[in-house]
Amino acid sequence: NAGVTQTPKFQVLKTGQSMTLQCAQDMNHNSMYWYRQDPGMGLRLIYYSASEGTTDKGEVPNGYNVSRLNKREFSLRLESAAPSQTSVYFCASSVAGGPLETQYFGPGTRLLVL
Amino acid sequence: GQQVMQIPQYQHVQEGEDFTTYCNSSTTLSNIQWYKQRPGGHPVFLIQLVKSGEVKKQKRLTFQFGEAKKNSSLHITATQTTDVGTYFCAGTRATDSWGKFQFGAGTQVVVTP
Numbered sequence: 001n002a003g004v005t006q007t008p009k010f011q012v013l014k015t016g017q018s019m020t021l022q023c024a025q026d027m028n029h030n031s032m033y034w035y036r037q038d039p040g041m042g043l044r045l046i047y048y049s050a051s052e053g054t055t056d057k058g059e060v061p062n063g064y065n066v067s068r069l070n071k072r073e074f075s076l077r078l079e080s081a082a083p084s085q086t087s088v089y090f091c092a093s094s095v096a097g098g099p100l101e102t103q104y105f106g107p108g109t110r111l112l113v114l
Numbered sequence: 115g116q117q118v119m120q121i122p123q124y125q126h127v128q129e130g131e132d133f134t135t136y137c138n139s140s141t142t143l144s145n146i147q148w149y150k151q152r153p154g155g156h157p158v159f160l161i162q163l164v165k166s167g168e169v170k171k172q173k174r175l176t177f178q179f180g181e182a183k184k185n186s187s188l189h190i191t192a193t194q195t196t197d198v199g200t201y202f203c204a205g206t207r208a209t210d211s212w213g214k215f216q217f218g219a220g221t222q223v224v225v226t227p
Contacts, residue, residue: 035217042118048214105157
């Protein structure tokens with residue numbers, strides 16, 4: 001099993017450009033998450049999907065959209081990138097999304113917005 | 115703002131020494147999880163604490179959940195170079211019906227041989 005995979009690994013964008021970060025998991029997990037990690041801020045939840053067909057906002061959703069394409073895939077879209085969105089983005093998944101669930105993280109996407 | 119605070123932000127440890135990192139929440143938590151992230155890597159689950167006053171050990175790591183379920187600690191004895199990384203705590207507020215984790219900012223651990 002590959003676990004949680006993310007593409008691309010690195011990306012440089014100019015302000016105003018759009019892009020989609022892809023995430024897939026092969027563990028048959030129901031819940032998936034997108035986080036961003038900034039120095040000194042830890043991990044902040046952007047959006048999550050408790051189950052296929054549902055998505056909800058997390059702590060910092062502004063400037064992002066998500067799509068739960070199917071049970072395996074959860075994508076994050078930046079419609080008009082801003083320098084403040086320079087960050088490391090992690091996708092994660094868990095079996096059922098409850099508070100007692102372990103989250104499994106992907107390797108991350110390092111995004112630089114100029 | 116961030117409701118789960120971790121201290122210290124940085125910990126410089128001599129190999130063989132012990133250290134403790136602390137996690138404090140402004141609200142009561144249902145549970146707390148600890149993750150470790152190696153430099154350039156991704157967070158990896160270490161352990162979960164659920165009960166008030168719970169203590170769990172993993173080899174040289176001891177995790178504790180406070181009686182009021184508002185704080186937690188991670189104590190590492192006889193630090194090794196393999197302990198290098200950032201340790202995060204993540205808690206779910208008792209008032210949340212679903213597992214929306216609040217992560218602390220992490221304690222970055224540097225080990226000097």
